[in-house]
Amino acid sequence: MAEIAVVTGSTRGIGYETALALGLAGYTVIVTGRSREAAEIAARGLGERGVDARGYELDVTSFESVQRLADVIARDHGRLDVLVNNAGIAAEWEAPGRSEFAHPESVRRTLDTNVIGVFHTVEGLLPLLRRSDSGRIVNVSSFVGSLTLQSQADPADMVIPAYQASKAALNSLTITLSKVLADTDIKVFSVDPGFVQTDFSPINRAQAPLTAAQGAEPIIEAALLKIDAASGSFVNRDGLVPW
Numbered sequence: 485m486a487e488i489a490v491v492t493g494s495t496r497g498i499g500y501e502t503a504l505a506l507g508l509a510g511y512t513v514i515v516t517g518r519s520r521e522a523a524e525i526a527a528r529g530l531g532e533r534g535v536d537a538r539g540y541e542l543d544v545t546s547f548e549s550v551q552r553l554a555d556v557i558a559r560d561h562g563r564l565d566v567l568v569n570n571a572g573i574a575a576e577w578e579a580p581g582r583s584e585f586a587h588p589e590s591v592r593r594t595l596d597t598n599v600i601g602v603f604h605t606v607e608g609l610l611p612l613l614r615r616s617d618s619g620r621i622v623n624v625s626s627f628v629g630s631l632t633l634q635s636q637a638d639p640a641d642m643v644i645p646a647y648q649a650s651k652a653a654l655n656s657l658t659i660t661l662s663k664v665l666a667d668t669d670i671k672v673f674s675v676d677p678g679f680v681q682t683d684f685s686p687i688n689r690a691q692a693p694l695t696a697a698q699g700a701e702p703i704i705e706a707a708l709l710k711i712d713a714a715s716g717s718f719v720n721r722d723g724l725v726p727w
Contacts, residue, residue, distance in 0.1 A: 490514040493571030495526040501700035507535025516542035544601030550608035563615035574647040591646040598650035619670035632726035662716030673706040676720040
């Protein structure tokens, strides 16, 4: 029986490429997005490439939405083997007007998706992961969430404070979750995919050196436990990333 994977925010970009790679590795992939139509279109596209994919609407900022997805997975599959928390935004890029430090609404939206959304997905889907023989949770983080790298960087290099704070918080969640699950077979990782050519920000598409497929590579390595790192680690394609 195929293993089951959920990839949040997987209708395009890194999430889509992660779903594709997991599907080609033999997983049944649950593709999710805020729009049911977009999720179903993405799943059909994956199906055309030989992937067993199912598309579902998921708003990670709503625990009720997460619970609805959990109920579907429990009914159709009975368990979950891999959860990739990929859904994320940097609302500061779209903030209206000037702010002194960080636009309040942009901060709220960013933290709602990038941090609270992960708490929701973990809370709602963890019972299903506990039914797996080898559950994995992969939190898609960023090098800008590293406090060490933030403190060492030139001031001009760090200009998205809410996003940076959200990824630092996500890394903390990875550590605490790994400790909570230390007596189980579930492994937890934070993964930095690198600077990737997506529509995530106004500069990614033009300036990033990595394709979305390349960005997905370290996520897949963690999901398949093909990394030399303990549960609770922060990794990228080159190995461990400093906290």
